[in-house]
Amino acid sequence: MKLPKGFTASGVEAGLKKGRPDVALIVAEEGASAAALFTRNLFLAAPVVLSKASLKKSRGRVRGVVVNAGCANAVTGAEGMAAASRVQEAASGLLGCRPEEVFVASTGVIGVVLPDELVRGALPGAVAGLSASGLEAVSRAILTTDVGPKVAEASFAWNGRKGRVVGVAKGAGMIHPNMATMLAFLMTDAPASPPFLREVLAGATEESFNAISVDGDTSTNDTVLLLASGQLGGPAMTSRAEAQGFVRAVTKVCRDLAWMIVRDGEGAARVMEIDVRGARSARDAKLAAHAVATSPLVKTALAGGDPNWGRILAAVGRSGARFSPSRTSLTAGCLKLVERGMPLPYSERAAARIFLGERVPLLISLGSGPGRAKLLSCDLGHAYVTLNADYRS
Amino acid sequence: MKLPKGFTASGVEAGLKKGRPDVALIVAEEGASAAALFTRNLFLAAPVVLSKASLKKSRGRVRGVVVNAGCANAVTGAEGMAAASRVQEAASGLLGCRPEEVFVASTGVIGVVLPDELVRGALPGAVAGLSASGLEAVSRAILTTDVGPKVAEASFAWNGRKGRVVGVAKGAGMIHPNMATMLAFLMTDAPASPPFLREVLAGATEESFNAISVDGDTSTNDTVLLLASGQLGGPAMTSRAEAQGFVRAVTKVCRDLAWMIVRDGEGAARVMEIDVRGARSARDAKLAAHAVATSPLVKTALAGGDPNWGRILAAVGRSGARFSPSRTSLTAGCLKLVERGMPLPYSERAAARIFLGERVPLLISLGSGPGRAKLLSCDLGHAYVTLNADYRS
Numbered sequence: 045m046k047l048p049k050g051f052t053a054s055g056v057e058a059g060l061k062k063g064r065p066d067v068a069l070i071v072a073e074e075g076a077s078a079a080a081l082f083t084r085n086l087f088l089a090a091p092v093v094l095s096k097a098s099l100k101k102s103r104g105r106v107r108g109v110v111v112n113a114g115c116a117n118a119v120t121g122a123e124g125m126a127a128a129s130r131v132q133e134a135a136s137g138l139l140g141c142r143p144e145e146v147f148v149a150s151t152g153v154i155g156v157v158l159p160d161e162l163v164r165g166a167l168p169g170a171v172a173g174l175s176a177s178g179l180e181a182v183s184r185a186i187l188t189t190d191v192g193p194k195v196a197e198a199s200f201a202w203n204g205r206k207g208r209v210v211g212v213a214k215g216a217g218m219i220h221p222n223m224a225t226m227l228a229f230l231m232t233d234a235p236a237s238p239p240f241l242r243e244v245l246a247g248a249t250e251e252s253f254n255a256i257s258v259d260g261d262t263s264t265n266d267t268v269l270l271l272a273s274g275q276l277g278g279p280a281m282t283s284r285a286e287a288q289g290f291v292r293a294v295t296k297v298c299r300d301l302a303w304m305i306v307r308d309g310e311g312a313a314r315v316m317e318i319d320v321r322g323a324r325s326a327r328d329a330k331l332a333a334h335a336v337a338t339s340p341l342v343k344t345a346l347a348g349g350d351p352n353w354g355r356i357l358a359a360v361g362r363s364g365a366r367f368s369p370s371r372t373s374l375t376a377g378c379l380k381l382v383e384r385g386m387p388l389p390y391s392e393r394a395a396a397r398i399f400l401g402e403r404v405p406l407l408i409s410l411g412s413g414p415g416r417a418k419l420l421s422c423d424l425g426h427a428y429v430t431l432n433a434d435y436r437s
Numbered sequence: 438m439k440l441p442k443g444f445t446a447s448g449v450e451a452g453l454k455k456g457r458p459d460v461a462l463i464v465a466e467e468g469a470s471a472a473a474l475f476t477r478n479l480f481l482a483a484p485v486v487l488s489k490a491s492l493k494k495s496r497g498r499v500r501g502v503v504v505n506a507g508c509a510n511a512v513t514g515a516e517g518m519a520a521a522s523r524v525q526e527a528a529s530g531l532l533g534c535r536p537e538e539v540f541v542a543s544t545g546v547i548g549v550v551l552p553d554e555l556v557r558g559a560l561p562g563a564v565a566g567l568s569a570s571g572l573e574a575v576s577r578a579i580l581t582t583d584v585g586p587k588v589a590e591a592s593f594a595w596n597g598r599k600g601r602v603v604g605v606a607k608g609a610g611m612i613h614p615n616m617a618t619m620l621a622f623l624m625t626d627a628p629a630s631p632p633f634l635r636e637v638l639a640g641a642t643e644e645s646f647n648a649i650s651v652d653g654d655t656s657t658n659d660t661v662l663l664l665a666s667g668q669l670g671g672p673a674m675t676s677r678a679e680a681q682g683f684v685r686a687v688t689k690v691c692r693d694l695a696w697m698i699v700r701d702g703e704g705a706a707r708v709m710e711i712d713v714r715g716a717r718s719a720r721d722a723k724l725a726a727h728a729v730a731t732s733p734l735v736k737t738a739l740a741g742g743d744p745n746w747g748r749i750l751a752a753v754g755r756s757g758a759r760f761s762p763s764r765t766s767l768t769a770g771c772l773k774l775v776e777r778g779m780p781l782p783y784s785e786r787a788a789a790r791i792f793l794g795e796r797v798p799l800l801i802s803l804g805s806g807p808g809r810a811k812l813l814s815c816d817l818g819h820a821y822v823t824l825n826a827d828y829r830s
Binding site: 086430 | 477478479480481511512514546547548655656657733734737738739740741743746747750751753754755760762775778779780816817818819821822823825826
């Protein structure tokens with residue numbers, strides 16, 4: 045997949061992970077407008093603190109993005125900040141821009157200061173390798189426990205031309221010996237200001253990356269970045285209403301990446317698509333969806349392909365959402381399991397077909413209120429435990 | 438272990454579970470004052486609805502308790518209520534008391550109406566088998582996936598005599614094909630009114646059964662019942678201050694049973710004893726403790742005996758508790774892992790000794806505030822997944 049106009053990228057081996065690409069470089073040849081969203085975890089990794097401040101200082105202008113796997117550079121204090129800054133400075137020297145125009149992101153082990161000399165040593169090679177078809181290299185260099193790379197694209201019309209949005213991500217879920225991260229980078233040739241990009245990204249994230257749950261944990265390093273080169277031409281976008289196609293394209297790319305992240309949840313075999321409707325409020329719907337998405341009992345039942353509606357209702361019942369059990373219905377795929385609080389007879393075979401599929405759509409109806417929430421989650425099986433428990437740090 | 442004065446009990450096979458005792462009967466020969474706490478799940482099982490109403494109607498007077506395993510009689514509507522009522526009536530006929538003086542509790546499969554004819558058929562045998570040493574039979578008849586029975590006792594002084602509190606419980610955690618329950622029954626010979634018992638039980642439950650987390654799920658049937666025969670004699674207890682010994686005894690029995698329940702969490706190998714101190718408020722401390730206790734990443738690391746402090750801090754960081762990362766410290770056993778936001782070097786062997794033990798004490802210090810919370814949790818390993826995923830309903 046080619047990058048949108050105005051971008052080049054590459055991925056190289058810096059020696060952080062043995063025999064695997066571990067540093068990615070994305071460059072906006074003539075600079076890009078940028079907007080980013082970061083983790084809400086109170087333990088912020090050094091690259092998150094630095095990139096947040098840099099984006100403010102550059103007023104949303106980015107020339108290059110340096111991402112490394114193998115070390116999160118989190119809980120590393122002043123030393124970690126200095127290491128991240130040295131990477132930023134080295135990259136800005138090579139790209140001929142100001143340090144604050146370089147965005148940095150890290151993923152990997154917590155509590156270890158980034159060996160920045162390795163990253164800096166790899167940057168000249170990364171610059172030399174930059175190409176418009178470098179997306180695949182990026183998608184591989186940012187992976188940790190992910191099963192495979194995650195890329196998505198969408199197009200939109202603007203000013204009579206066809207623009208593109210391309211995204212690349214690495215998965216949520218945790219790795220040995222500590223915690224990993226969700227990173228997503230979106231690039232577009234759309235002409236847009238940083239504030240407008242931020243508005244679009246916030247909306248798209250709300251219904252994609254913020255609507256997934258692999259294990260309920262939020263990393264110290266989670267980052268979503270949207271870069272716009274503007275090389276499509278035409279007037280700058282200023283409102284979501286007039287740039288509907290663009291908004292839809294960004295949302296689609298975020299959603300596709302989010303689905304891949306859940307599908308690739310550590311050791312996951314299937315994705316549960318939870319849709320709560322009829323709640324008294326959006327908050328009630330969210331509470332119910334979140335309780336189902338994060339219940340270890342629901343997730344282990346899903347791993348076994350077990351149509352265990354009792355666990356699903358029980359999770360809703362303890363979620364804190366206000367509802368009446370006697371008005372609650374549950375449908376999986378096209379199979380109604382519970383109607384107004386009473387279980388219905390169902391065929392084992394029909395249920396198995398649904399619960400053993402790759403997508404398990406669950407519709408939970410809590411009444412006739414206006415509240416609705418959608419959430420993706422994955423199963424929790426032996427592979428998850430193996431990835432997360434069966435080694436020692 | 439003998440029952441306190443005034444109580445007899447038995448356990449019999451009713452045929453709900455093949456070849457295993459599945460119905461327990463506890464009788465207060467001359468009646469007992471009673472107080473109970475029930476699940477906060479909105480899906481209330483029929484026995485919970487019935488026992489709640491009966492206790493109100495009898496003004497906290499109980500003659501007999503009928504507990505069955507094998508069927509939760511939850512999400513069963515009017516039919517389930519009728520079945521539970523028939524058990525209550527049959528037992529009251531045999532015991533010669535009013536129906537509302539019979540307390541019923543169920544555990545097992547959700548969505549199946551209690552086959553009450555089986556329970557009623559077993560009651561005459563249960564009555565015939567009543568004895569002061571029937572506690573062990575009760576402890577076995579109420580089990581589901583529990584590894585073994587759970588009983589605890591404590592004594593107290595009142596009016597110059599030695600009184601006793603004896604408790605029996607079955608574990609939280611979920612069973613195939615649906616959801617199981619935490620049930621606990623405490624009996625004492627103390628002289629006390631239902632309102633006073635309620636006050637004592639609420640306090641004891643807050644720091645025992647409400648301070649444990651096996652999988653974050655709350656059942657439709659969870660019930661804790663405290664019965665007092667008064668046969669110790671002496672004036673009725675009226676204030677916690679003058680009955681401190683009794684309060685301590687009830688709390689100890691609840692705590693011991695709670696620890697056993699967590700230790701016996703489905704497939705669990707060790708108990709994590711989380712102690713959060715120095716939080717800005719009790720609520721902040723609870724949020725932090727709860728996030729650590731329920732994090733699948735922390736729980737899987739614990740299954741592997743992995744001193745993964747990164748996951749613990751990350752869980753605290755996303756918990757919603759207000760705190761400053763740079764003032765946060767973490768100690769496991771007597772080993773300091775993180776001091777004021779910075780990791781400390783530690784010996785692998787010393788860490789392994791702590792994290793591979795049966796009790797893993799974690800002290801999380803968030804600053805110098807007054808907020809404190811203690812919570813017990815267990816690990817999440819392959820055995821949990823096997824119990825909860827590896828079969829089909």
